[in-house]
Structure formats: structure tokens, C-alpha cells
Amino acid sequence: MAATAIHRFPQYQYVDAVRWLPQLSPLERFAVLALFDFDSDASSIQIHSLTPNPFSLQPQFSWSLPSRISSLKTSLFLRKPLIVASTAAGSLHFLFADPSDDSLNSEISLPEGALHSVPASSVDLMDGGVECVTVGEDGKVNLVGVGDSNLSYRRLFDSGGLVSYTAARWASTVEFATGGYGFSLQWWDQRKPGGPVSHFKGNWDKNSSGIVHSIDIHPSRKHTCLAGGSLGTVFAWDLRWQQQPIMLSGAGAGTGAGNTMVQSISESEVWEVQYDRCIKSNTSSTRILPSMICSEDGILAVIEQGEEPVELLAEACAINSFDIDRHNPSDVICSLEWEAVAILTRQ
């Protein structure tokens, strides 16, 4: 891969998550940062505008939130950018943001306790922003419908804490996937309530297991679930071959059946995984599409089945989250443990 330009922006606050804001016009670009100030115990969501010459990231708007953000997603809703954030106290916030017009900004939220009872819940927003799924360590799975000015929610499932969920991702308007402890994945269908339609449990390593931190599903391959988690593990679960995960990276990867000689770029937590929209791969191929990961040991890399991983960034500290810009897939924003964000522009 050719030269990559890297810009780092210190924030002087902990960055809990970063996302690009869906672009409304090609001239204006914005990033959403979930920040937490340890000195004053204040958490906020900030919209920063990105200017190319000189390359800079400037805060534009800020909302303060009652508690730290555990999960952050962005989407378009009625042609307006929509930000959804779940907090450690269990509340859920929808921000209708319009950076071009301050007066159009508004927020609706569900208070803490309504959806989840414990810290760390994960959310995903359906494309088009109509419905949002929230899952938590308390084992609850909720669906939140976004109206113009109100929210409606219902509980799809409650495992009563017997199973905890740590990640969620929509696959279609009715199906979504969740992930949890023991490299487990669940497939859900709103039309079939009462529990997950299908289960997967990663047991390629007899001695150690881990947690799924992030899931991605490609719109062109809705039957394949890409998951990243502990021990540098990235794997794909194809619903059609349910008990045969395809290992893409990880410490335990070599031991999986039919997965010999898998390259592993990291051995620590893979905090986020996303399909890399930048690389145009042959979509008719049976191989898993290339994906990007970020990890606790400071790696941001692109991995592709059967190929050498490509390292984009090797930091001295953890990279806790990243986002690929949908409109400019060569641009990646990531949050660094040491109170900074970095923006990469791939050539």
C-alpha cells in the first residue's frame, strides 16, 4: 500500500469512541467524538469539523451527557445525520445533528434503567436509522424505534444474566447478530421472538477463550458475520456452514479445523472490526472480504483471508475504536488511549 498520511490531534480528554458523521455535502466533513474528562467527571459528545488546508480538527458542537459513553453509532435519518450513544449508566441518547444549522440540533433520550441495568451496553443503528438494537451485559436485548420526536422501545429477549451480550450489528431490517463471552455469536430474527435463531460458540482453543467486542456484516453478504475479540481473534461465521468458523487472525487461529497457517497481526484485544470499503475486492469470490481491525497493542491493520496483514498504524498505546468514512473510504479516524485521535488518509 502506498504512503499513508497520519495526523494526530491531542484532545486532553479520554476518547471513548469516534465515528464519522455521514456526509451531507462534499465540502463539509465532520467527526463525532465521545469524550470523557477524568478531572471534572464530565462526559460529552462533540462534533468536530475537518478542514483540509491546513489539516485541522476543530470542535463545533458539544452535548454533555450524564455518564460515560459505552457505544456510539451514526447514521442518516430522514436525510439528517443521526447519532446514537449508549452510556455506562444505561441511558440511550439520540442526537439529530445538523452541523450546517445549529438550530436544527435536538436530542431525545431514554433514561437510565429503562433499557439496561448495568454498565457497558452496545448499540447498533439500522441503515436509515429507523430502528436501533441495544444489548447489554445484563442479557437484555431491546429494540428502540426512532420516530420524529419520540422513541418507542420493546424488549425482545432477556436472558436474566445467564448470557451477556457485548456487541450487536444489524444484518437486514429484521435480522441482527450479537456477540458475547466465549467467542459466541447469536443470530436473531424479529419475526421469531423468544430467543436467538441460531448460536455459535468458538471452541477452537481448549485452554483459553475470549470475548467478542465487535461485529460487522457486509450488505452484499448478509449471511456472514465478521467478529473481532480477545487474543487477536478475527473470524467469520457463515450461517450456511454454522459450526465451521473461518479464522482470519488470532492467537488460537492455527488450531482451528481447516485454518492452518493463519497470519496473526495481534495477540491482544481486537476492539473493533469493520469491512474495509476501500479495497475493491472481487465480490463474487468465495473468500471473506478484506477487513480492518484496531487492537489494544496499538495496531490498525487490514486483514484479508490468505494474505499478509497490512499494518496501517503501530502506536505505543491502544487504539480503542476506529471508523472508516463511508463516502471517502480511504479516510480512517481512530481513537488512541493517550487522549488523542488520529486521522489516516490512504493514497
Place this chain on the structure above:
Amino acid sequence: MPSDTVGNGALVPLSGDPPALYPLHHGLAPPICRLSISWSRGNSLRLSLFSAAAAKVVEVKLTSEDPEIPDAHWRRIAYGSVAPFALLQSRRSSLSTLMKSPSPYHSDWWENVLQYSKEIGSLLGGSKLPPSPIIEDSKTIVKRGEEPTSLKAAWELIEIFYVDKQSQAWLPERLVDWLADYDSLFTSTHETIHGKLVDFQKELVNIQVIEDDPRYWDLLSSALSVGWLDIVVKMLRLHGSYQLDQLSNRELENGLVETVATLISKMPRLRPESGGKLGECYKSKPDFIKCWEKWRSQITKLDCSPFWIQCDNQQTVEGLRNLLQILLGNTDSLCMATCYWIELYISHFLYIRPFTMGIESMYNLAQKCIQLKPQSNTHRLTGLMVGILEENTEVVLAECSREFGPWLVAHAIELLTARSEQAEVLLHEERYNLGGISIVELHRLVYAQILSSHALTWQIAPIYLTSCMKQGMGLLENLLYRQSVQHNNVLLKNIEICRLYELDHISSNIMKIAGVYHWKHGHKGAGVFWLQQAQDSSCLDRIAQQLFDSVGKSISDESFKQWEGMIELLGSESKPAGGLEFLHKYRDFKKSLQKVSGGKSTEIARQAVGSLMLLMKNPSTPQRFWLPLLYDSLKLINWKDCPLLGVSETNLLLNKLQDLSLAKLRPNYTEPSLPPDALSSIRLALATNLGRAILDE
């Protein structure tokens, strides 16, 4: 404080600085009836206030914040210094294994330290000031790129004296540059040339005839005395005789001003490169001395020239001749022109003793300058400078620690030992009075404690702790145990550090703590996961008993879906599950039983019997499940088409029943909630089956 006053309960008089006051915002209605105070994280006090109706906990941060560097910037410095520090430590250890001696003292070692010093120094830059306008203002005298900080000044000073071997030959010139960069810092405690220049610049627009203002000439000589040639030449060119309308009748005066300006800009300097500043640079000492003598003779010649008498502007003549006295190194003029001893000291290097000298004579000179310019207020950099010139490593360390805090001490120690074996021995020697650790280790431990006390920096403390041979690992274990297990992110980052330093026993203990935490808070799945990761079978055994209590009731009904994921997590036999793997087989059996209940296929029924026998044979199947299992299987035992259980299998089940009746006599036996005739109907079914099976065989 005298101990008897404390004993008497008398108030202890405050001495020194007035106490700091911290207003409290607790919002409670008075009266407050109870107050409890304890230390919180870092520098915070936790106050718990109780009034009659309510209570509130507030934290008060006792700021010892550096006035120049806010906490968030300090953290950035802390993050940035991790990589250079770790690199230097790894180089040190690889070098000492190579040399087979504990001390890495080596002729080229200082180059590694210099690289480290430059990297750290670049972190310390103050905030960038707004860029100066592109069209240069002729009236701007003082320009700066960034806000200087005392911390950076201290770091550079240590680097100049202790690390950079190459620049030893032009040490005085490096000090000239240092003062040019940091003179403004001293303005906070006393008058400085920089401060006076800034004040004068503010008034410059209001001054009509600059050369009539005595401050103009004072400042010229001051700036010249510390070698700020660019500023002097720029200011000289503001002289009124340069103005076009006056040039004709002040030709001689202007000639004198310009000659002095030219002489000043041609001043020979013993330094490798000018750095864009005025003066002619010479690398070798003989070349320099030759030109220095020539330049001095030109000044002397000008000083004796008859033009001075012909010039009728007396103020210009006096001012310019005073500048010449400074260039000639007139002690009184230098003393008059400078504000405090460091400025005087620098002027001595420039004009009286421009050749390098040993550090010993540098110290004598400093003492002389301090005597000439005694001060009531001293800046924190002054003490450090005196310590360095005294060549007293302990004083330098004490000054760093007192004035700049643990970060500087922990990192600057590497500089102090860069070129001196003596300092290396002094600082690395194990000391009885420090409990057997060295001074280096002591300061690293102190710094690591500071890092450990903040939620954002505790993760970098291990880098420093692991470089401490004696106490580091113990404190690291402490630090890792202290982190919260509540949030997965913190927990996983903690376990990752254990993995990096191969502290498996600690990570397994942390996982146990996490497992119990999650179990207690009702996240049974997460609890079981962490206990499995920790391979804690005894704990799993205990929670298994609790789980079975709820399984017996709920697994058969519609909430089976809830258990499904949990049982998946347990796996079948891969990991230590402390009897919990039984649940997996139980689930399989229940599943096959469900299939049987609908249909009449003997094949499916046979499979269910297989599952049942597996469960009954398995020693990990809890006894209390035997009866419910058999009761659930009545349909199988009474299968119409043919007996599904063989003779030996039936006998095994009958034996289990026998065992159960014995177990009933034990005190801790719990009666399963089954219909009263359950036992007899199982017995009957088994007996009937035995008969059918015998006939069959």
C-alpha cells in the same frame, strides 16, 4: 512543632505560606451533623457530609498543579516520555549484557542519551504562539515562536552540561542561546532585560524621537550585554538619523550609528553555526582568537576616533560609546547593563572571557556574579543552575525534585549519568538508608506511584516499575490487583499487562475476582466465563450447586431459551466446568426427550435412552437429579413397542435408586419436588422393563 502543644489539644500555629482555602459545594441544608474525611485517588480528599435528612459525598482536589503546565499537558508529557524511556532502558540492558558489566558506561553511550534527551525535550515545548505576521513590523523587537516553560529550560540546562559532549567546546555560547530562549521566565520573580524590552516595545509607538529617550540607550546596552545582536542592530536602525528627511544634516551621526551596528553584526563567535543569528562563527579556537583580536582592535580604533568630538548629538555619542565599552568588556558597564546575576554571568562569557574555561572556574565566576548582583527573590531555575555549576549531583536532584516534581527527576537521572561514571555509581548504588534500593530506583518508584494514582496514567506505570530491580515487581502486582474489575475494558487492559509481563498467577487471580464479581451481580454467564478462564474449579463447583437449584425448576419450561446460551458457553468437556458440564448433557437429553414426546419413532427414543444412560453413568451428575431424570424418562422405560433398556442398564438404574434410598438417611438430603408416587412408579416401570428385557434376551 513542639510535641507538648499537640498533647494539650492546643492549636498548632501555622508557619510559612498562608493556608489554601477550598470552597465546598455540598448543597445540604445545615446543620451538618457529621463529617468524615478520607483520601481518595491521587491528590483528592473525599468528604462525606451528613445532615439530619440527607448525606452527600464530595471530592476536593487539592491542587498542586504547576502554574505553567496544566494537568492535561502533564499527562501528555507522561505519555510521550514512555517510548524514549523504554528504548533507552532496553539499550542500556542490551549494552550491559554485551559488556558483561552492570554499568553501561561506554564511550558512545552519551549519544544514546542525547537522542533520548532530544526526544523528551521536544515534548516539553510550550504552547505555540500565534504565527507572526508575514510582513514584518519594523517596530517589533521581541519575537517568540512558543511560550517557554521552566520545565523545558531546566531540561535543556541539564542536557547542555551533562549530555552533549560535542558542544562542550562552545558551552558558553550554548548558555547564551539558553538565556535568549528563557530570560522571559525570570520576569515572574524579578526584573529582566527581556521584561524591560517588552515594556519598551509597548510604548514604542508613542515615542517621537527615540534617541532622546534614555531608556532606548539603556536597553541597547542591556540587549548587547547578553549578546542579542539581532535585537541591538534592529533597534539601532530605528535611530532618527536613518530617516530620509534627516539623513543630509545628520550624516556624521548616522555614519557612527551604522559603523557600530556593522561592528556588532560582525562579532566573532566561537560556535559551530549561527542558527540564523548575527555574528561570524568560528569552529576552531585559533581562528576565533585571531579574528577576536582583530575585531577588538577595530573597536578600540573607533573608540579613539576624532569623529566623536565632531558629532553634535551628545546623547547618541554617549550611548554609542557605552555600547563600545560593553563590547570591550568593561566590567562596570556590563554590571550596569544587566538585571540579575545570570545575565551578568552570560555577559562575562561573551565579552570578558570569550574562550572556554573549565567548569571549576565557571563556578567561581558564578559566585562572583551572585555577589555583584545579590537578589531577594530567586527563580526556581537559579537553584538548579547553581547546583549544576557546583557539580553536586545530589543538589541537582534535590532541586529538580523540589521545584519540578517527580517526572523531571525520574527522567533527568538518565542525563546526569550519561558521561560520568562517578554519578553512575552514586545513583545506582544500593543504599541501606533507602531500604536497599538505589537513588535511581527510589525516584522511579515515586514517579510510578504518581502515575498509578490516576485512572488515565496507571497503564504506563508498569514501564517504570519493571525497570526497578528491587521493589518494582511487588508494586506492580499491587497496582494490578487494585484495578477495578467492574468494566470489561479496564479488566481486559489489566489482563493484557499481565500477559506482557508474564504474570500469569496475577491474571488468573484477577479473573477469579472478576468471575465472583459478575456472579454476585447476577451476570451468571460472565461469571462462569471468567472462572473458567481462571481454571478455578473449586469456585465453579460451588456456584454449580446454586445453578442446579434453578436448573431443576426452569430448564424444562419455556425459559429454556435463556439457558441455551449459557450451556453453549460451558461447552461439553473442553474446559474445567466444575460439574457444570453436566448441564450440557442434561440439555442434550432434554432436547431428545422433547423430540420423543411428539413422535412414536423407536429410533429417536433409543437416542434419548442413550443420553439418559450417559447422564446416569457420569459421576458428575448430581445425585439430586437422578430421580427427576428417571421420572422424566418414564415414557422411555415404559416404551410400548419393545424394551429400550437392556438387563444390565436396568440393573444400573435400579442400583442408583438403591443408592438414593440410602442417601435419604443423610441429614443434608433435599427432597426433589415430584409427585408423591413418583418413586413407586419409577420402581414399577423399571421392574416391568427388567422382566421384558430378560424375556427379550
